[in-house]
Amino acid sequence: MNLFAEMGLPAPLVKKLTAMGIEEPTPIQTHAIPYALDGNDVMGLAQTGTGKTAAFGLPLLAQLMEMRGKPEPKTVRSLILAPTRELAGQIRDALLPLVKDTPIKIGVVVGGASINAQIKRLERGTDVLVATPGRLLDLLDRRALRLDSTRFLVLDEADQMLDLGFIHALRKIAGLLPAERQTMLFSATMPKQMEEIAASYLTHPKRVQVSLPGKAVDKIEQSIHFISKAEKPNLLIELLDKHREELALVFGRTKHGSDKLAKKLQEAGYSVATIHGNKSQGQRERALKAFRDGQVKVLVATDVAARGLDIPDVKHVYNFDLPNVPENYVHRIGRTARAGRDGMAVAFCAPDEMGELKDIQKVMGISIPVASGRPWERIEEPAKPKGRGGPRRRGGKPGHTAGNAGSPGNANHKPGGGRPNRRRRNKGPRQAA
Incomplete structure (x- = not known):
């Protein structure tokens, strides 16, 4: 019955x-x-x-x-x-x-x-x-x-x-x-x-x-790579190469950044579509249909796609940029492991994203397993004298450069290279998705 x-x-x-x-x-x-x-x-x-x-x-x-x-x-x-x-x-x-x-x-x-x-x-x-x-x-x-x-x-x-x-x-x-x-x-x-x-x-x-707020679907295998911002595209391409025939959803933080990333993926030979707030309704619907039908294998999106996408065949979700709002991480990775299937959620963390990662793990009540690299060290900056703008924001720098391999088995990934940001950027108003 x-x-x-x-x-x-x-x-x-x-x-x-x-x-x-x-x-x-x-x-x-x-x-x-x-x-x-x-x-x-x-x-x-x-x-x-x-x-x-x-x-x-x-x-x-x-x-x-x-x-x-x-x-x-x-x-x-x-x-x-x-x-x-x-x-x-x-x-x-x-x-x-x-x-x-x-x-x-x-x-x-x-x-x-x-x-x-x-x-x-x-x-x-x-x-x-x-x-x-x-x-x-x-x-x-x-x-x-x-x-x-x-x-x-x-x-x-x-x-x-x-x-x-x-x-x-x-x-x-x-x-x-x-x-x-x-x-x-x-x-x-x-x-x-x-x-x-x-x-x-x-x-x-x-x-x-029926579930604790912030709890992700149990069938999602999560992992995180500690890697410099400049090396993120190379690592993404390396990981995508391992499953070219499977659907992958990649989340960026901004419209411009998502378009720029999609262009790099196209240059690497991927069929890519993008959806964000600057796209018309018709463009968004066509991109989603092409992704759902398998005509494109990679969809790059802002958080506009974190809710409401029910595409059971999405096997992989990449957090290319960690979200400003920690709960959005849960919604992003919830686009995989739909209808009882298994799924994989991979996150990239640059030095200036350690604050976002800490907030995400606090909301979820877990530590995301590390796939490569070591957590970037967060430095407490001394407070400025009163009347001169208040205390500095906290930033990050790599803790042990030699151990921060951006990607397993790839010597070209050097997240420790270059000068890391010592201060977190002033995020200002969130860009609309």
Whole structure:
């Protein structure tokens, strides 16, 4: 018997799940779906790749199936907010097979696409609208839709929405929603500010947590190389050469840096695509399709791709640059080991990234196994006299140059060579992905 039927999901939904070969719920689904079906607000915490979309999507669709008639023009019966275009598209794609041959209509509105076409589609009213906060506000400003009759609100990957600076947009959107609604919030991590958001948006929520925040999927084999910044491209090419026919996702920190790295990989003979915030929606979708279909083997991306990419065949994830936000490391490596598969996550650490590495390992509660090199020594700089700019930032330099082989078996890798940065760079405002 399909275990979803025992939760009280309607027979048509259970039948579709069975036809898709889905008969056993994941832990987050097992705990969240019954609460949501009873009309409770739900706060779900689970690591990436554990089935959160179905955890909120199935009870949402089940309740919509009980509603009579069609939505009124420009109204939205249920709203799902996602931080990125890619995640919004993935949510839509996951829900579409479940509403086939039903009156329920699912729409998606994201930046980078024609706003006029989206306005036209919204005129008919929408059962389920999946949206990014920025584009939704644009449409609200143009009076293209109303939220006063929205019965259901879902905040997916809420922690990333906070990280991307959507807090003010979320507050404005929430103020346009009716007080009487069901709200579900799902996240992979629980930063302090999330507790404040939960208190504002949720009413007596049922909290469901199936894994510790910051815990990576157990089937991911992690490793780290301590290597100078200049030698990172050479080491990446050396490692990619070992699995040219397997899909690899490479994360950079900035748009310009990702484009520059992609060019070097192309010069080395790799089929490469890139996605970041400067790419149009069409360019991003074409790059993802080519990667998913195997037409390109390497995808270079900023953190815009850390959430919402569900490509089961990604075997390798490379953190070419360590992320500024430690939780993003967990989301990045969660792009591998999907659907029960094994995966490998390789990180590169330059001297000025020791602070990021320390934060990542603190969040995860582990020490990442060292593949090559030795940890760079962090130096405590003496504080400046008061009134002259305050204490210096901490930097790093190699501890034992002779032991810092950038790559096993390759004498050309010399992370100890050159003059290391003694001060961490002033990061300033984060570059948008």
